[in-house]
Amino acid sequence: MNARALYEALLDTDGPAEDVIGPWLDQEGADDYRDRLRTASTHHHWWGDEDGQELLQELYALGRVSDVLLLHPELPCRLRLFTALGMTPFEDATPFDPFLHEIVEVEQAADPQAPIEVLAVRHPGLMLGELLFSRAGVRIRAGAAHAQLGVADRFPLYWTFRRADRRTHDLSHNWGGNSQWRTDFRLDYRTSGGDHLNVAENGSVDGRPDLGHYQDLTPDERLLTPAERRELLRHRCLLRAPQAATELAGSPGWEDDLFPYEWRLPDGEA
Helix, strand or coil: CCHHHHHHHHHHCCCCCHHHHHHHHCCCCHHHHHHHHHHHHCCCCHHHCHHHHHHHHHHHHHHHHHHHHHCCCCHHHHHHHHHHCCCEEECCCCCCCCCCEEEEEEEECCCCCCCCEEEEEEECEEEECCEEEECEEEEEEECCCCCCCCCCCCCCEECCCCCCCCCEECCCCCCCCCHHHHCCCCCCEEECCEEECCCCCCCCCCCCCCCCCCCCCCHHHHHCCHHHHHHHHHHCCCCCCCCCHHHHCCCCCHHHHCCHHHCCCCCCCC
């Protein structure tokens, strides 16, 4: 079993997605596949060896399967697939939590200081034990000081392959037909000891206080404030126009040049 084959079969079919998912789940080796996925369910440095690298790429391919199923009208088949693989769906609506919630729609509150409030869950999220596999898509209401209409719901989503009405970026984009499938899945864990975001391959969550004391930080990335870089890492996008919007306007397409994939929060900050 492999998720790339499932993804390609879903793209090729003109029929119901269930006609592809059912036979894929019924393949020989399904129990071993579930056991393999379970290896990733706890934050215990499993990703450091060769088998771990292969599992990171398999999780990435499953993420693309999830993305394509979010475009499909048969959303229940998405839950059938991933619950069969050992994942747990969640639709927690309150309070808003960037670890769990991806902003899909924004209703702008009249009070600019109104905090982010979840109005509805558009699609459930998925957890694999302690590992976040997919955030729940939510409609929110918020004041512009916290989330702006046209930014929080339209700024490119990073670590994301595809969405219906939104630009996305992940490390597979612009790579060849085979190379793109060697992309690693982003690892975010919610443990009893706290959250661990974008865990590095060596297991480190070390970072710099402003997520930016890297010598190779691009000029556009330097124009984002430390708080904006934190926001982008936590939410996988910006929620408000950056403070340096005027300067950034002089670099058309600057969003495409951001490279947050190696950003980390300082240990203990999530």
